[in-house]
Amino acid sequence: MQDLQNITIEHTASLRDTMRVLDRGSLRIVLVCDEADELLGTVTDGDIRRSLLNNANMNDCITEVMNKTPTVMLNNTSISERLEIMKSLDLLAVPIIDDKGVLIGVETLAQALKPPKRDNPVFIMAGGFGTRLQPLTDHCPKPMLRVGNKPMLEHLINQFISFGFHSFFVSTHYLPEVIRDYFGDGSKWGVSIQYVHEDMPLGTGGALGLLPKDRPNLPIIMMNGDVLTKLNYAQLLHHHEAHGFDATLCVREDEYRVPFGVIETQNQLITNMVEKPTYRYKINTGIYILSPEIVDSVKENQRIDIPTLLEEHRANNKRIGTYTSYDYWLDIGQMKDYQKAQNDIQVYFKES
Structure with a gap:
C-alpha cells in the first residue's frame, strides 16, 4: 500500500x-x-x-x-x-x-x-551421481548440467524465487565443490543458500537429518535437483496448509494404453474382455512438503528413503496427502529426457 x-x-x-x-x-x-x-x-x-x-x-x-x-x-x-x-x-x-x-x-x-516473501525453507537434493547421464556427469553433478544457458539447478532456484522463497538448503555428495563454487551463499540471486553434505549416500530422505535445528519452524519444501518444472509452489503450499496435512506429495496423472486386448480369467474361465484398455494412475514427482515434526524425526546420518519415512508416519496416523499438478514437469533421468529439456526450455522458460 x-x-x-x-x-x-x-x-x-x-x-x-x-x-x-x-x-x-x-x-x-x-x-x-x-x-x-x-x-x-x-x-x-x-x-x-x-x-x-x-x-x-x-x-x-x-x-x-x-x-x-x-x-x-x-x-x-x-x-x-x-x-x-x-x-x-x-x-x-x-x-x-x-x-x-x-x-x-x-x-x-x-x-x-511482486510475490509475497515466503519464509518456508526449500531443500533441494543435489548429491546424486547421475550415472545414467554419463559421460556428461563424469566431471559435473547432474543438477549442474546446463539446460539452455543455465544449470538445471539454477532454473529450479529461479522458479522458487519467482514465488517469493528465499531460504534454500542444498544437499551435496558427488562433486560438491562444483555446486558450491557456482552458487556460493546465494547472495548473487538475493537469497540465502546453505549446504548439507552427505559423506555417504543416505537415501532419498536421510539428508533431512543433516538440516540445522535453528531453521524456521515452518513446513519445508523438499525436491530433487534434477527436475525441470513450472510448478506453482505457492498453490502447492496453500493446498498443504488448507488441508492440514503433515506431508504432501506432489503427483501427476499419467496413463498407459495397452496396445492389445486384455483377457481377465478365473479358474481358466474368461470373466472379462477389454479391447486395448487405458490404465490411469498417479506418479510421484519427487516434490514434497514436510511438516517440521516429520523432518525432525529423521536422525543424523540415518539412511532412509522418503516413501519409507512417510509410510511410517502414515501408520502413526499422520495426515499424508497429495497435490495433483498439471504444470509442466520433466524428470531429467536419462539422455532422452535431457535432450527433450533442451527443446522445452525455449517453450516454457523465458529465462533460457
Whole structure:
C-alpha cells in the first residue's frame, strides 16, 4: 500500500490544487475523498487534459473533473484478482476501499507483480551421481548440467524465487565443490543458500537429518535437483496448509494404453474382455512438503528413503496427502529426457 497522504485530496480542492498533487506523486492518479475519507472519485492526467480541452477553469472544483465511477477493489480481493483487474483494464493503480466505501489504500501494478516473501525453507537434493547421464556427469553433478544457458539447478532456484522463497538448503555428495563454487551463499540471486553434505549416500530422505535445528519452524519444501518444472509452489503450499496435512506429495496423472486386448480369467474361465484398455494412475514427482515434526524425526546420518519415512508416519496416523499438478514437469533421468529439456526450455522458460 502506498502512502495515501501523497495522492489524496479533499473534494473541495480546485483543479489547480489537484494538478500540484498529481505532479508530485509517482502514480499518476489522485484520490478524491470527503471528510469521512469516503472515496468520491479519482483524477488522472487524462481527466485533466480532457477538462482543459472542454474549457475548464483552474479554479473549478475538482468534483467537476474527477471520474465519479472509478475502478475500485475491496480489501479482501486476492492479489491474483487485483493483478488480473489491472492488467485487463491497463491500470497502474487502483484504490482499495472497505465495504462502506472508505478509502484504506491503493494497490499498484508493481506491488501486485511482486510475490509475497515466503519464509518456508526449500531443500533441494543435489548429491546424486547421475550415472545414467554419463559421460556428461563424469566431471559435473547432474543438477549442474546446463539446460539452455543455465544449470538445471539454477532454473529450479529461479522458479522458487519467482514465488517469493528465499531460504534454500542444498544437499551435496558427488562433486560438491562444483555446486558450491557456482552458487556460493546465494547472495548473487538475493537469497540465502546453505549446504548439507552427505559423506555417504543416505537415501532419498536421510539428508533431512543433516538440516540445522535453528531453521524456521515452518513446513519445508523438499525436491530433487534434477527436475525441470513450472510448478506453482505457492498453490502447492496453500493446498498443504488448507488441508492440514503433515506431508504432501506432489503427483501427476499419467496413463498407459495397452496396445492389445486384455483377457481377465478365473479358474481358466474368461470373466472379462477389454479391447486395448487405458490404465490411469498417479506418479510421484519427487516434490514434497514436510511438516517440521516429520523432518525432525529423521536422525543424523540415518539412511532412509522418503516413501519409507512417510509410510511410517502414515501408520502413526499422520495426515499424508497429495497435490495433483498439471504444470509442466520433466524428470531429467536419462539422455532422452535431457535432450527433450533442451527443446522445452525455449517453450516454457523465458529465462533460457
